[in-house]
Amino acid sequence: MKKLLTLVLALAMLLSVCTFSASAEELVDGKFAETRHITVEIYNRNNDGGTDPTNNVYTDYIKAGMLEKYNVEVEFVSIGRWTEVDDMNTALAAGDAPDVCVTYSYPTIQSYADMGGIINLNEIGGKALEEYKDVLPNLWNLLGDTNIFWDQDPDSGDLWAIEATLADNARINTFIRKDWLDKLGMELPTTEEEFYNCLVAFRDNAETLLGDDASKMVPYSTSYDIGWRNDLLFMAYVPEDAKDEDLYINGFDDRHLLYPNYKEGVRVLNKWYNEGLVWKDFAEYASDSTHEDDMMKAGFVGAFQHNWDYPYRGGEDSIQANLQRNVGEDACYVAVDTFVNEAGLHRKFLAPSIDRKVFFPATNEEPLASLLYLDFISDPETIAFLQLGKEGETYNVIEGGYEKIATTGDYLQNSLNNIDYTITVNGLYLGDATAVTTAMGYEKVSPELIVTANAAAKADGRIVTTYHCGAIEAEQEYGTRLPEFRDSLLNKAVTASVDDFDAVYDQGMDDYLTNGGQEIIDERAAKLEQYYGYTAE
Amino acid sequence: MNTNASRLPSNRSSNFRAYMRRYGTLYLLLILPLAFFIIFRYVPMVWILGAFKENNIFKNPWELDWAKNGGFEWFVKAFKDRTFINALRNTIMLNLLDLICGFPAPILLALLLNELSFKRFKKITQTVLYMPHFLSWIIISGLALRLLASNDGLVNILYKRMTGNPDASIPFMSNTNWWVGTYVVLGIWKEAGWGTIIYLAALTGISPELYEAAAVDGAGRFKRIWHVTLPGLRPTIITLLIMNLGRILGSEFDRPLALSNKLVTDVSQVISIYVYQNGLKANKFALTTAVGLFQSVVGVIFLVAANAMAKRMGERGIM
Structure with missing residues (x-):
């Protein structure tokens, strides 16, 4: 009995030694001698008519490819797309997170890393990630040192996650009902003032434009997410000479709340709201409400800002397609580049080319196989198949690119261009064929609209330099609750009366800063001085 | 009973054996629920220790280092946090x-139903009244909106038509005072x-005899409710009141979250939402365990105090 126990213990030890000494030497001709098994996270969007995200033609392709190339079995585990942070937290806390995880939330990774729940990528098999470069050529080609080491701590060298790349950094656009402008004999607006005049004209001509439904007129709509949905308006008020360093210090909030002069942009929206130009009930509907989209589809909304291709997404169910069905063939949202800053530029603050964050939880016993998975999924051939599908079934080859075909069968993509599978790249990544394919990629929408929208979203774009100062502790502490304060502040400020605006805004900003905002600013400033020698004025 | 003298010293154990032979199966039946309570209710209580230890959910709480301030770091932190104080205030309010x-x-509704003499109508009314209980708050919040x-x-559309003023509207969901009213009324x-x-x-x-006697003595409908029905309900009312007071710091989660x-x-941020946002979303498990412990302790104090008060007033109480 004792002998048996010793044997078992010895075996267990040997096994654990094996798993912890993962190294490229385990590979024979680039392949594991014995079949390994890994689990990989996949978002579940629960779309109508969608396929099982863990088992379809695309996962079959990946499974077959990984088995053939590396002798690694892949199993997909689905995580709710819209509850990903909560689901991921629960899985990590319970110790049953997939071996390869992906999330948009770096703070989640950092806080689990602090508790010892995440693998340090610079210590896999006791080696720095750099030493695996030879076996990960595709990953390195796709992401480069910039994205791979983006999150590396400048002091300790710890690396908890790899940043996927954002293939297209188009972000937000302003959309307006072109057919309404035509009906009223107006031109596409090119300045804030002209845009305002359009909204006033929509409001005052509700009877002409909507007939019996005049009372449902919404000249300009927004959601409770004021910061995202009005970013272009607000950013036109940020001084052109704001320095990258200062924008970094005040750059914690991804909606740019702390950028200089932000308040003046919000003031404009507040004025519009009080003049009856903005959807009155926007603040009362929650994030998962489709009410606003439904109003757009029904043809009641004159203009709005949203993700750069928002009205065109979704094929038959897109806002554009519904609008044309409900209102008429000529009904159409077009992207306009309207808001100009003091320097005369259509300034937009675009995100650097980072996207989702890929990491391995501490429960991952196959870190090398997991790395190889990342390499496989970054292979241009894999990406092309996942994004395009099968010729004749999901796409046709056309001059300069590919034309997508609507499909409802096995080859249906649950996410646009299968971005949920291409976890190391978000957006079409087809080399020279990308531009044409993007323009042709929206069923029911003419390519010109897409080209216009894509160009408008990036015109005069500015990308603020990212300073790699390591983890900011105050962000761990307050990072997840500050967006609540931000939204509360902006919703209250926009719906306040014009006279109360200053008081409401200042009170909300005070709450934001005293509840952690100021600590983050101070720590960022201190770290910037420490690592880059910059002293804030 | 075993009366054999030679086995007298082991009388007790044989007693026990006889007892077990008779009732053993009942105890056997008890094992499963007991196991449930031990595994799912008592073992997790070890994690209460987490309220006094450093924040880590991957290590055994016994092995973790004590938190700062003699273990009370998280309590101090919570009470210094304005959002927690706000949540506490809102929960109590x-x-x-x-x-x-x-x-x-x-109680009022039960009295009214009790007075209905037409049986069929009473049954239908009851069913209609029960129905909203089976709807989730998510559905109700959608309806409410x-x-x-x-x-x-x-x-508000009707209100506008009635007043003839297109700008008139009642801010049921957007004004804090109105919202509290909406919250309470929807709960009812x-x-x-x-x-x-x-x-x-x-x-x-x-007993129907009490009603008959009261009627003979010339008591009208209201007098009968006051002198017969309500005294009959008193123990139930007191029991439910005590249990409700024990939940004074507890808070529902889906109701404020969905309606907010x-x-x-x-006014809508309550302790449960605070715990959700700081614990599950921001991984501050020690802090939120401390908050949960505080909630429970206050709840128990209220429960015991209300029970004692009820007993002093001559009621039976629940403990």
Whole structure:
């Protein structure tokens, strides 16, 4: 009995030694001698008519490819797309997170890393990630040192996650009902003032434009997410000479709340709201409400800002397609580049080319196989198949690119261009064929609209330099609750009366800063001085 | 009973054996529920220690280092945090309002139902009253929004037509005071009917003779309610009141979360939402364990105090 126990213990030890000494030497001709098994996270969007995200033609392709190339079995585990942070937290806390995880939330990774729940990528098999470069050529080609080491701590060298790349950094656009402008004999607006005049004209001509439904007129709509949905308006008020360093210090909030002069942009929206130009009930509907989209589809909304291709997404169910069905063939949202800053530029603050964050939880016993998975999924051939599908079934080859075909069968993509599978790249990544394919990629929408929208979203774009100062502790502490304060502040400020605006805004900003905002600013400033020698004025 | 003298010293154990032979199967039946409580209710209590230790959910709480301030770091932190104080205030305010407005509602409703003489109508009314209980708060919040939204809610559309003023609207969901009212009224609408069940059950226990005697003595309908029905309900009312007071710091999660919006967070953020946002979303498990422990301790204090008070007033209490 004792002998048996010793044997078992010895075996267990040997096994654990094996798993912890993962190294490229385990590979024979680039392949594991014995079949390994890994689990990989996949978002579940629960779309109508969608396929099982863990088992379809695309996962079959990946499974077959990984088995053939590396002798690694892949199993997909689905995580709710819209509850990903909560689901991921629960899985990590319970110790049953997939071996390869992906999330948009770096703070989640950092806080689990602090508790010892995440693998340090610079210590896999006791080696720095750099030493695996030879076996990960595709990953390195796709992401480069910039994205791979983006999150590396400048002091300790710890690396908890790899940043996927954002293939297209188009972000937000302003959309307006072109057919309404035509009906009223107006031109596409090119300045804030002209845009305002359009909204006033929509409001005052509700009877002409909507007939019996005049009372449902919404000249300009927004959601409770004021910061995202009005970013272009607000950013036109940020001084052109704001320095990258200062924008970094005040750059914690991804909606740019702390950028200089932000308040003046919000003031404009507040004025519009009080003049009856903005959807009155926007603040009362929650994030998962489709009410606003439904109003757009029904043809009641004159203009709005949203993700750069928002009205065109979704094929038959897109806002554009519904609008044309409900209102008429000529009904159409077009992207306009309207808001100009003091320097005369259509300034937009675009995100650097980072996207989702890929990491391995501490429960991952196959870190090398997991790395190889990342390499496989970054292979241009894999990406092309996942994004395009099968010729004749999901796409046709056309001059300069590919034309997508609507499909409802096995080859249906649950996410646009299968971005949920291409976890190391978000957006079409087809080399020279990308531009044409993007323009042709929206069923029911003419390519010109897409080209216009894509160009408008990036015109005069500015990308603020990212300073790699390591983890900011105050962000761990307050990072997840500050967006609540931000939204509360902006919703209250926009719906306040014009006279109360200053008081409401200042009170909300005070709450934001005293509840952690100021600590983050101070720590960022201190770290910037420490690592880059910059002293804030 | 075994009376054999030679086995006298082991009398006790044989007693036990006889007892077990007789009732053993009943104890056997008890094992499963006991195991459930031990595994799912008592073992997790070890994690209460987490409230006094450093924040880490991957290590055994016994092995973790104590938190700062002699273990009370997280308690100190919570009470220094304005958002927690706000959540505490809101929890107490909403629960008190619920208690004051919501507690009498099912009693009144039960009294009314009890007075209905037409059986069929009574049954139908009861069923209709129970129904909202089976709807989730998510559904109710959706209904509420469609009915009560400031601008395009049905109630406000009617209100506009009635007043003839297109700008007139009642901010049911967007003004903090109105929102509290909406919150309480929706709570009553959802649960009052269900709450009557226990009172109606108690009412069946009141002897009809008492009513007949009261009627003979010339008591009218209201007098009979006052002198017969209500005294008959008193033990039930006291029991439920004590249990409700024990929940004074506890808070529902889905109700405030579903009904809330960004304009009313000043009054809608309650402790359960605080725990969700800081614990599950921001991984501050030690902090939120401390908050949960605080909630439970205050709840127990209220429960015991209310029970003692009830006993002093001559009621039976629940403990």
